[in-house]
Amino acid sequence: MIALTTGGLMSAVFWSEAARLMWPRVPVALVFVVGLLVTIALRRRLGAGARVAIGGFALLALAGLGRIGWGLWTLSLWDELVEMTSESEPRQSAGMEIYHFLNGPLDLAFKILYLVGLACVTAAVFVGRKPRAGRPS
């Protein structure tokens, strides 16, 4: 996040690329957050399905927001790299090393989080709920 606050954030290229690549991911990530908040708020009504639904939406929100955050950080690095190559002496920054080291595992982690979250939310639709008090079942 350091690169975001220093160089990358100010550049027009960063914002145009961020809008093109990351903006389509934002609405669905917000839906996951809304899902998480609504299921937490209505957890009593959901009964037995609440824990599965909250867990599922939490994983989906984590995957969605995490991927947007990682994407923005990667874009800020790219911006930095473009600036570097225009100078006479290109050098490998610490950010690029972190990127090469973490990009594969993080990508896989976000995919797994997304799939487990989707499976949990799917299961939550079918999990029974607590019969309401005062109502014969």
Added chain:
Amino acid sequence: MTYLQLVPALCISLVGLVLACVFRHRLGRAAWLAFAAFGVLAAVYGGSLIWLHHFLSVNLFGHANADEEVLRLTALSNRLHWWFATGSVVGFALLIAAVLTGPRAGTAGRTDDPTG
């Protein structure tokens, strides 16, 4: 690498669709929401998969207007990504509604009432 997410996600939404079909009586009002949610999500994942497969298999080697073709494919890709993003939003919104509506109380296979 992207197939790794799309193929299992498509499978999960198809399983959800089949389960919604099997348990439609148990789900009651939520059945239609579940049908719509899993249908939209399956369409989004399936559509993304078909587009990705098409995009990756395009061979522009020796193409007369390769530059124009790349621009056309990129524009189409951006437009399709927006459609898939909209589909995901609609699908997950319906899924939230289906989770909140839930199966009918009392007919669920799993109940918190120990006396049954």
